[in-house]
Amino acid sequence: DTAVSQTPKYLVTQMGNDKSIKCEQNLGHDTMYWYKQDSKKFLKIMFSYNNKELIINETVPNRFSPKSPDKAHLNLHINSLELGDSAVYFCASSQPEGTQYFGPGTRLLVL
Amino acid sequence: AQSVTQLGSHVSVSEGALVLLRCNYSSSVPPYLFWYVQYPNQGLQLLLKYTSAATLVKGINGFEAEFKKSETSFHLTKPSAHMSDAAEYFCAVSRGSGTYKYIFGTGTRLKVLA
Numbered sequence: 001d002t003a004v005s006q007t008p009k010y011l012v013t014q015m016g017n018d019k020s021i022k023c024e025q026n027l028g029h030d031t032m033y034w035y036k037q038d039s040k041k042f043l044k045i046m047f048s049y050n051n052k053e054l055i056i057n058e059t060v061p062n063r064f065s066p067k068s069p070d071k072a073h074l075n076l077h078i079n080s081l082e083l084g085d086s087a088v089y090f091c092a093s094s095q096p097e098g099t100q101y102f103g104p105g106t107r108l109l110v111l
Numbered sequence: 112a113q114s115v116t117q118l119g120s121h122v123s124v125s126e127g128a129l130v131l132l133r134c135n136y137s138s139s140v141p142p143y144l145f146w147y148v149q150y151p152n153q154g155l156q157l158l159l160k161y162t163s164a165a166t167l168v169k170g171i172n173g174f175e176a177e178f179k180k181s182e183t184s185f186h187l188t189k190p191s192a193h194m195s196d197a198a199e200y201f202c203a204v205s206r207g208s209g210t211y212k213y214i215f216g217t218g219t220r221l222k223v224l225a
Contacts, residue, residue, distance in 0.1 A: 004154075041149075041199055043215040056212055090154060098143055098162075098205050100213060102155040 003027050004103035006091050012109045013081055021076045021106045023091030031055075032074040033092040033100065034066060043090070049074055086110045113138045115204050117216035125224045130174075130189040132219045134202030137183065142204045144185040145213070146176055149199040158200075161185060172196070197223045 004025045013019055025032060033056075034046040048056035049068040063079045074091060091103040118133040136142055143162050147155040159170025166178040176187045185202060202216040 041218045041220075043155075043201065043218075045212060048212070092155075099145070099157060099160055101157065102147075104154040105152075107152075 004091055004093055004101055006089075006103040006106050008106060009104065010107050010109075012111065014111055015081055015083060017081050018077070018079045019081060019108070020078070021089055021091075021108075023074045023076070023103060025072055025091075025093040025101075025103075027093055027095075027101060029093035029095060029101075030071055031094045032068065032071075033094070034074065034076050035090040035092065035102075037088040037090060037105070039087070047074075047076075081110045083110050113142065113204050113206065113214050115202050115214055115216040117200075117202050117219050119219055120217065121220050121222065123222040123224055124192045126194055127191050130187070130192045130196065130221065132187040132200050132202075132221065134176075134185045134187065134216060135183050136185060136202075136204045138204055138206070140206055142206065144176075144178060145203040145205075146170065146174070146185075146187050147201045147203065148172075149201065149218075151198070155201065158187070192221075192223045194223050194225065197221055 007022045031050045033048045037043050046060050047066040052068045065077045068074045088105045088107050090105050092100040094100040114137045116135045145160045146158040149155050158174050159168045161168050161178045169175045174189045199218045199220050201218050203213040205213050
């Protein structure tokens, strides 16, 4: 019955590798998001898709590429991982009026 | 531009005492305001939201918040703290319905002392 799910929950990898994080929502929402939470718990939006169309693209290195195959899925691919990419990445989706619902997070550690 | 300021990165209260977590916002348009809670190693859970209806908003787990336009505040309160309230709390602002971007505050960690 999970509303917003993410896989994997934990990801440990070496610098320079490429990795993907998947997100799925079963709430029927049109809009999905990726957030990054750093070690100080600061949350910053990275991307947002509405009906598979990119609507928010914050200042994020182009090593990060979101992909939305359909309204219920928003994946995040990261190329050439760097130490500074270590963080918790949250997926979210929202109702038309804007309330956002978050997934459990993916804890990425780059060694 | 919108912004959110949460005063106090750490707040400690005794079990049974009043919880008050402060949030001030800046917005050039009528805002929507939200409080989320994050328990350790978990995602964010919506506590309550203000969307231009009643200024006193009641949420889950006994929390409530009051929108005060004159003070540009949206402080979160709970009359009696419980040990299970220990968590990180985030205030967020958006420009309202149909807009998608949240601006989050830096969070307040609530500690509840036995």
